[in-house]
Amino acid sequence: MHPYRSHTCAALNRADVGKTVRLSGWVHRVRDHGGVLFIDLRDHYGVTQVLCDEDSPAFAMVERVRAEWVIRIDGVVKARAPELVNPKIPTGEIEVFIRELEVLSAADELPLPVFGEPDYPEETRLKYRFLDLRRDSLHRTIMLRSKMIASLRHRMMAAGFNEFQTPILTASSPEGARDFLVPSRLHHGKFYALPQAPQQFKQLIMVAGFDRYFQIAPCFRDEDPRADRSPGEFYQLDIEMSFATQDDVFEAIEPVMRGVFEEFGGGRPVTESFPRIAYRDAMLWYGTDKPDLRNPIRMEIVSDHFRGSGFKIFAGLLEKPGTEVRAIPAPGGGSRRFCDRMNAFAQGEGLPGMGYIFWRAPEGGAGEGTAPEAAGPIAKALGPERTEAIRAQLGLGIGDAVFFLGGRPADFEAVAGKARDVIGRELGLTAQDRFEFCWIVDFPMFERDEETGALDFSHNPFSMPQGGLEALESQEPLEVLGYQYDIVCNGVELSSGAVRNHQPEVLYKAFEIVGHPREYVDRHFGGMISAFRYGAPPHAGIAPGIDRMMMLLADAENIREVIMFPMNQRAEDLMMGAPSTPTNEQLRELGLRVVPRD
Numbered sequence: 001m002h003p004y005r006s007h008t009c010a011a012l013n014r015a016d017v018g019k020t021v022r023l024s025g026w027v028h029r030v031r032d033h034g035g036v037l038f039i040d041l042r043d044h045y046g047v048t049q050v051l052c053d054e055d056s057p058a059f060a061m062v063e064r065v066r067a068e069w070v071i072r073i074d075g076v077v078k079a080r081a082p083e084l085v086n087p088k089i090p091t092g093e094i095e096v097f098i099r100e101l102e103v104l105s106a107a108d109e110l111p112l113p114v115f116g117e118p119d120y121p122e123e124t125r126l127k128y129r130f131l132d133l134r135r136d137s138l139h140r141t142i143m144l145r146s147k148m149i150a151s152l153r154h155r156m157m158a159a160g161f162n163e164f165q166t167p168i169l170t171a172s173s174p175e176g177a178r179d180f181l182v183p184s185r186l187h188h189g190k191f192y193a194l195p196q197a198p199q200q201f202k203q204l205i206m207v208a209g210f211d212r213y214f215q216i217a218p219c220f221r222d223e224d225p226r227a228d229r230s231p232g233e234f235y236q237l238d239i240e241m242s243f244a245t246q247d248d249v250f251e252a253i254e255p256v257m258r259g260v261f262e263e264f265g266g267g268r269p270v271t272e273s274f275p276r277i278a279y280r281d282a283m284l285w286y287g288t289d290k291p292d293l294r295n296p297i298r299m300e301i302v303s304d305h306f307r308g309s310g311f312k313i314f315a316g317l318l319e320k321p322g323t324e325v326r327a328i329p330a331p332g333g334g335s336r337r338f339c340d341r342m343n344a345f346a347q348g349e350g351l352p353g354m355g356y357i358f359w360r361a362p363e364g365g366a367g368e369g370t371a372p373e374a375a376g377p378i379a380k381a382l383g384p385e386r387t388e389a390i391r392a393q394l395g396l397g398i399g400d401a402v403f404f405l406g407g408r409p410a411d412f413e414a415v416a417g418k419a420r421d422v423i424g425r426e427l428g429l430t431a432q433d434r435f436e437f438c439w440i441v442d443f444p445m446f447e448r449d450e451e452t453g454a455l456d457f458s459h460n461p462f463s464m465p466q467g468g469l470e471a472l473e474s475q476e477p478l479e480v481l482g483y484q485y486d487i488v489c490n491g492v493e494l495s496s497g498a499v500r501n502h503q504p505e506v507l508y509k510a511f512e513i514v515g516h517p518r519e520y521v522d523r524h525f526g527g528m529i530s531a532f533r534y535g536a537p538p539h540a541g542i543a544p545g546i547d548r549m550m551m552l553l554a555d556a557e558n559i560r561e562v563i564m565f566p567m568n569q570r571a572e573d574l575m576m577g578a579p580s581t582p583t584n585e586q587l588r589e590l591g592l593r594v595v596p597r598d
Helices: 059-064 122-127 136-158 199-207 246-264 279-286 312-317 336-348 377-382 384-394 409-426 468-474 504-513 518-532 546-553 584-590
Strands: 020-032 036-042 047-053 070-079 094-105 180-183 191-194 212-221 232-242 276-278 324-330 355-360 373-375 401-407 437-441 446-448 455-457 484-489 492-499 539-542
Touching: 020 047, 020 094, 036 059, 036 070, 047 059, 059 094, 136 212, 136 232, 136 246, 136 546, 199 212, 199 232, 199 518, 199 539, 232 246, 232 492, 232 546, 246 437, 246 484, 246 492, 246 539, 246 546, 276 279, 279 409, 279 437, 312 401, 324 384, 324 409, 336 355, 336 401, 336 409, 355 377, 355 384, 373 384, 377 384, 384 401, 401 409, 468 504, 492 546, 504 518
Parallel strands: 047 094, 276 437
Antiparallel strands: 020 036, 020 070, 036 047, 070 094, 180 191, 212 232, 232 539, 324 401, 355 373, 355 401, 437 484, 446 455, 484 492, 492 539
């Protein structure tokens, strides 16, 4: 017999009754039923109930064991009585009578329990992550991640993509977040950088003629942590395609994303055909370029109803250039209490408030052809004709409400988007238990800094502008759109992507518009520019985030719940003690000295 086990702790069933077996695992819990000791023995695969009575030669040893000791037992499989069968586990029809027990590893008193789902401080859980990972829910989440990544690999290969690895030690890039720098021992005073993404390398793979690339790629960015991004590092499904258009990327990726979410989403419906929404429309309708389409609310412009009206606040705003009034419909929100609550929400977000109208049945009753009665200060100021026009435009009726925000869209769009989410959630309009995908397309290539007036790239500097070089030379920069796209699910941006700018002259012109001369491009992106001079195919790609996909599939609120060994919010690894202080010998060898901060 194998020295540790003949079966796993999930393998035995009624067909094994009468067999002598060997199991090894952790003591999940011990129960004393008056002369009979029960142990739930747990391994990676599951749990088996083992037991021992006072007649067993192993009884004295069983009395010693405690939670999380690692033991090996030999015993005989017996059938449970029908009333004692546990249908929740695969081994629930049997139990194993212990004949011999060996302690493979004893455990000290635990700093946090493994049995159940205790609400322990995150710092403790991260310091003892190896114990935290033994908990059933977290263990299942990490296994779900493993299976999802395996499925992604299978689907990508089935679609004709090949997996290649790109360097981890590379050159620093000035774009995006801060780099993690690695000092070179052989070249004093010089540093490698950990890649923020394999962007340049995957484009060079296309130049090298490999056509379809993918990689489960580690990415490193020295940026502040967020709930949806781990500090320091994250993983993405990195993809690039040669001789590909934006449509080709969508056609390749949609089946992969849909298939994975159908496979691991627990039966929740997944968008059949991902809608494409222009960036400008997304900001207008949803107040964000990451819309949650489970919420059916769409905002609309209602400026004409307020222009020259009796509601002087908005009428005065609309006299200024670049201003407008937007409406957020709220079907079912037609009560003064709810409207006042949303007004307070807007004030909590830093705005003066949020105007509203709600509709109720007329005092004499709502007969056929009778218009609902509008209520609220704005309704009184606008008058019945304008108020009715707003109701008709938005398709609202008795029991409904509408909220208004006015001014420069950039000043209120973010709050409007949050308000839309709150309204949808509180009124029960946002669907649950489904995955709603969409593509956000037609991003502007450039944006202007409001403080300095300088132009900068709004999304990705390596994207191909729609219209190519001609567009850059003939259009106003803020009117130029890029072949850039995001894939969004349930309000979470899973990835950005783009058709790449593979023509050096177009790339030089794009950087020139934001104030960088050719020398800047050659200095910082010389490897890629050089490659483009020797025949570069048109190519495009995308890189969905593994961690964010897992958050959606596992219904996790925090990204640390879907990563095996995450850092804390201060970018510290409490378990391994990183970052740590180097020794003087290490610093001397690298030619470095730590200078105290002022």
